[in-house]
Amino acid sequence: MLGRDDIGVDFGTSTCLVTIKGRGIALREPALCAVDKNTRNILAVGDDAISMLGRVPPNIVLVRPLKHGSVSDYDITMRMFRYYLRKSQGRRNVFRPRAFLCLPGSLTDVELRSLSDAILDAGARRTQVIDSAIASALGAGLDVTNSYGHMIVDIGGGITDIAVIARGRVVARDSTRPGGDRFSEAIARVVRRKHSIVIGERTADEIKLTMGDLTKKTDTPMQMSVTGRNLALGLPRTVLVKSNELASEMEEVAQEIAEGIHIVLENTLPELAADIFEHGITLTGGGALLPGLSDLLGAQLKVPFRVPSDPQTAAAVGLSYVMDNLEGLESIFR
Numbered sequence: 001m002l003g004r005d006d007i008g009v010d011f012g013t014s015t016c017l018v019t020i021k022g023r024g025i026a027l028r029e030p031a032l033c034a035v036d037k038n039t040r041n042i043l044a045v046g047d048d049a050i051s052m053l054g055r056v057p058p059n060i061v062l063v064r065p066l067k068h069g070s071v072s073d074y075d076i077t078m079r080m081f082r083y084y085l086r087k088s089q090g091r092r093n094v095f096r097p098r099a100f101l102c103l104p105g106s107l108t109d110v111e112l113r114s115l116s117d118a119i120l121d122a123g124a125r126r127t128q129v130i131d132s133a134i135a136s137a138l139g140a141g142l143d144v145t146n147s148y149g150h151m152i153v154d155i156g157g158g159i160t161d162i163a164v165i166a167r168g169r170v171v172a173r174d175s176t177r178p179g180g181d182r183f184s185e186a187i188a189r190v191v192r193r194k195h196s197i198v199i200g201e202r203t204a205d206e207i208k209l210t211m212g213d214l215t216k217k218t219d220t221p222m223q224m225s226v227t228g229r230n231l232a233l234g235l236p237r238t239v240l241v242k243s244n245e246l247a248s249e250m251e252e253v254a255q256e257i258a259e260g261i262h263i264v265l266e267n268t269l270p271e272l273a274a275d276i277f278e279h280g281i282t283l284t285g286g287g288a289l290l291p292g293l294s295d296l297l298g299a300q301l302k303v304p305f306r307v308p309s310d311p312q313t314a315a316a317v318g319l320s321y322v323m324d325n326l327e328g329l330e331s332i333f334r
């Protein structure tokens with residue numbers, strides 16, 4: 001019976017994933033919730049809240065509790081987590097599970113404590129915190145406990161977390177570089193400049209997911225009709241956006257990520273850096289799904305990049321691995 005009610009939680013700025021020991025991923029929803037400004041009541045969480053993005057009445061705010069890697073609201077985080085806990089457990093109704101949390105390594109100790117407390121308040125019996133870079137590395141199949149140097153670059157929503165791992169510890173890191181959302185912001189800027197319409201976060205994301213591409217296939221650009229608000233008249237207008245219009249602005253974001261990786265490599269011990277050059281860099285997080293990004297980074301930095309088959313769930317898969325292999329992994333807990 002012992003350990004059967006363990007759960008793993010990858011709480012990101014964009015997505016929350018819950019894994020249950022022995023069952024794999026049980027929940028994968030946007031880390032977003034709609035809150036009534038006046039009463040502070042939570043009106044919708046996750047999938048139900050995402051449909052409200054960009055179209056909420058003035059008395060409702062949409063909150064991303066971990067936006068930009070820090071904890072913005074304790075109470076909301078706690079209630080949101082309680083909702084996820086109930087939903088992921090379904091009718092099994094596991095009583096007070098032990099929670100393995102994978103949190104951004106950039107959180108301060110105070111934030112870490114606050115988040116951990118929120119999750120205890122929401123119904124967990126105990127919490128164990130694992131650095132998200134370590135969880136992602138494990139999920140991508142790297143043996144992080146050996147003395148080789150590994151580099152994991154997790155392109156999340158708000159930030160890109162660049163980390164060098166050796167012997168189960170993060171030995172060099174930078175988490176100041178932009179995450180995947182910045183590619184959407186770049187797209188919104190191009191659409192505004194070239195087509196004179198303003199689009200929201202959700203539309204920009206849709207364009208990115210449909211035709212965001214850094215592979216420079218100029219022969220047959222994709223195109224998509226996009227509706228926004230006309231800058232001059234303030235009225236809705238539909239324009240045709242082509243994929244090749246977007247590439248160069250998006251490349252600038254990739255460039256910022258490449259620079260961050262470069263700096264971390266420069267600050268890594270030579271032996272560990274040599275391991276990384278030999279074995280390559282692992283790219284995880286939703287941003288790793290952007291076509292052409294890993295090749296572009298590889299060409300810039302002259303290091304091979306690899307992307308696991310489902311990069312966005314790497315940290316959650318890593319948590320499952322941790323729950324199944326607790327012995328031998330003692331060194332990784334924060």
Ligand SMILES: Nc1ncnc2c1ncn2[C@@H]1O[C@H](COP(=O)(O)OP(=O)(O)OP(=O)(O)O)[C@@H](O)[C@H]1O
Binds near residue numbers: 157179180312
């Ligand atoms: N197919 C795709 N192509 C390009 N970008 C994508 C794709 N799927 C998801 N993304 C982007 O990935 C980002 C979210 O990644 P992820 O779910 O790993 O973030 P997170 O773990 O919640 O955030 P963080 O780790 O920063 O806390 C978003 O910017 C999203 O738009």
Ligand SMILES: [Mg+2]
Binds near residue numbers: 013132154
């Ligand atoms: Mg993440």
